Amino acid sequence: MSSLTTLESDINSRCVNSVGTEIAERAAKLGFRTLVLDTELEQIRSFDLASGDLLGSERWHAVLRSKQHEWSQGKFRGGTGVRVYACPISRRHREIGCVFLHRFLPRVEKNALFTGILEDPRARKSLDDSVAIKHADDDIIASLLKQSINDLVSMHESDNDVEDLSHRLSEAYETLEVLYALGRSMVNIDKPEKFVVQACHRIREALGFGFVAMHVGKDMNILPASTIWEGDPDTGPETIESRDRLLNAIKHNASLNEWDDSLGSVVRAVPNAQGSNALIVAGDKQTDGGHISSYDTKLIEASARFTSTFLSNAQLFDIQKRLFVGIVESLSAAIDAKDAYTEGHSRRVAYLAEQIALNMGLTSSEAERVRISGLLHDVGKIGVPEAVLCKLGRLTDEEFEDIKKHPEIGHRILKDLTGLEDVLPGVLHHHERYDGRGYPHGLAGEDIPMMARILACADTFDAMSSNRSYRSAMPREKVLAEVDRCRGTQFDSDVVTAFLKIDLTVYDSMVAEEAATVQKAA
Numbered sequence: 254m255s256s257l258t259t260l261e262s263d264i265n266s267r268c269v270n271s272v273g274t275e276i277a278e279r280a281a282k283l284g285f286r287t288l289v290l291d292t293e294l295e296q297i298r299s300f301d302l303a304s305g306d307l308l309g310s311e312r313w314h315a316v317l318r319s320k321q322h323e324w325s326q327g328k329f330r331g332g333t334g335v336r337v338y339a340c341p342i343s344r345r346h347r348e349i350g351c352v353f354l355h356r357f358l359p360r361v362e363k364n365a366l367f368t369g370i371l372e373d374p375r376a377r378k379s380l381d382d383s384v385a386i387k388h389a390d391d392d393i394i395a396s397l398l399k400q401s402i403n404d405l406v407s408m409h410e411s412d413n414d415v416e417d418l419s420h421r422l423s424e425a426y427e428t429l430e431v432l433y434a435l436g437r438s439m440v441n442i443d444k445p446e447k448f449v450v451q452a453c454h455r456i457r458e459a460l461g462f463g464f465v466a467m468h469v470g471k472d473m474n475i476l477p478a479s480t481i482w483e484g485d486p487d488t489g490p491e492t493i494e495s496r497d498r499l500l501n502a503i504k505h506n507a508s509l510n511e512w513d514d515s516l517g518s519v520v521r522a523v524p525n526a527q528g529s530n531a532l533i534v535a536g537d538k539q540t541d542g543g544h545i546s547s548y549d550t551k552l553i554e555a556s557a558r559f560t561s562t563f564l565s566n567a568q569l570f571d572i573q574k575r576l577f578v579g580i581v582e583s584l585s586a587a588i589d590a591k592d593a594y595t596e597g598h599s600r601r602v603a604y605l606a607e608q609i610a611l612n613m614g615l616t617s618s619e620a621e622r623v624r625i626s627g628l629l630h631d632v633g634k635i636g637v638p639e640a641v642l643c644k645l646g647r648l649t650d651e652e653f654e655d656i657k658k659h660p661e662i663g664h665r666i667l668k669d670l671t672g673l674e675d676v677l678p679g680v681l682h683h684h685e686r687y688d689g690r691g692y693p694h695g696l697a698g699e700d701i702p703m704m705a706r707i708l709a710c711a712d713t714f715d716a717m718s719s720n721r722s723y724r725s726a727m728p729r730e731k732v733l734a735e736v737d738r739c740r741g742t743q744f745d746s747d748v749v750t751a752f753l754k755i756d757l758t759v760y761d762s763m764v765a766e767e768a769a770t771v772q773k774a775a
């Protein structure tokens with residue numbers, strides 16, 4: 254039997270029972286003693302209306318079964334010593350049951366059809382000669398009965414429709430809420446792990462599963478793990494061994510054939526034929542008596558499709574981002590290589606600037622943009638003659654004016670490139686001073702963009718710490734003291750404070766690495 258048939262049968266059975274209960278109350282008021290309720294013309298139950306007891310006369314039920322078709326077609330039937338009021342219960346033009354009200358009169362004992370019935374004490378209870386219902390009233394009673402049943406079925410159907418609609422609305426709302434939340438999270442394309450964890454969490458909360466696990470294909474390298482498990486440690490498969498077995502099945506994208514039904518139902522959704530993106534497995538349903546509905550499956554499938562689309566986009570974004578950073582790093586390395594004395598300068602400034610940004614409480618993505626700006630800050634030196642850049646000894650005033658053009662040249666080179674808009678202020682203003690005596694625009698204080706104030710400090714520290722064509726590197730202690738001394742004049746005081754918190758171990762290893770590379774090349 255399909256689940257749809259089972260559902261329909263369940264609704265019909267509830268309808269018959271609901272109508273039967275109401276009719277029983279009305280029939281009791283009319284003086285009837287017994288009501289027989291027939292569900293789907295299969296399960297017959299008799300009730301003593303006075304006591305509410307269930308009457309179990311099998312013989313009487315057998316008679317009803319043999320006569321039900323004949324009786325249910327008419328208004329009432331009976332014969333010697335019995336009056337039977339039969340009225341079919343119809344729902345959506347289909348007969349789903351029948352209500353029989355009957356009265357046995359003493360003369361029933363002369364009716365061969367009922368021979369032996371009244372030997373059953375429970376059936377005998379229904380023998381009722383105290384209610385004087387005239388034969389002429391039968392038509393009225395039958396009509397009232399039929400009308401009552403029709404009204405009750407209509408009411409039940411309306412209630413059922415309202416309940417059904419309310420249930421569907423609630424499901425639709427939950428579906429929309431989950432998918433809306435997932436859709437909204439899709440903008441955070443650089444945070445795939447957060448998206449996946451949230452997706453599992455929302456599915457679990459909305460559908461009441463004990464656990465929700467998601468597995469992404471082995472080609473998906475943007476997440477720290479290929480399987481994410483969301484669920485209370487105490488829920489899920491009963492034993493650790495079972496859970497391990499499920500996780501293994503998920504990891505290998507197996508068909509879950511080895512899943513043991515005794516561990517609870519699971520639903521899984523594979524969004525595409527290759528199964529290369531998101532596979533969602535949910536189980537240990539905590540609500541609806543553990544029953545997994547088509548609604549659960551649909552929502553999980555939709556979530557798996559959302560997640561797959563998101564992960565595909567996130568992976569493309571990651572590739573694009575790595576390509577972009579790779580190009581930027583190559584470009585900055587090429588500029589630094591123009592002068593052997595500045596080899597690795599941009600990479601070190603980028604590192605220091607990122608650390609300052611993090612120490613100042615900027616987010617990791619903001620600090621990443623500061624790092625990119627650090628990599629590109631001297632890109633304008635590409636437009637400065639090499640003879641000036643690499644000149645041994647002091648520069649003339651004219652040569653120095655040439656050097657001072659590099660922030661604006663860099664800004665001009667980068668300004669039309671999509672995706673670099675936010676790093677341009679660092680490139681243009683990294684030689685401004687906090688006291689307004691810098692270049693190219695002579696900006697002062699907080700008029701200088703934060704990114705540029707950070708780069709100015711990192712840039713000067715690295716310049717003082719490195720050998721230059723015109724002087725040797727200064728000792729570390731002296732450099733740090735000089736940076737500290739320039740608080741509020743050359744540098745933003747807050748930036749200096751953040752800079753002095755940096756552990757310079759990584760910076761020193763970068764310096765050593767560059768020195769080794771230069772030595773090897775020489």
Ligand SMILES: [Fe+2]
Nearest residue numbers: 630631683684
């Ligand atoms: Fe510079």
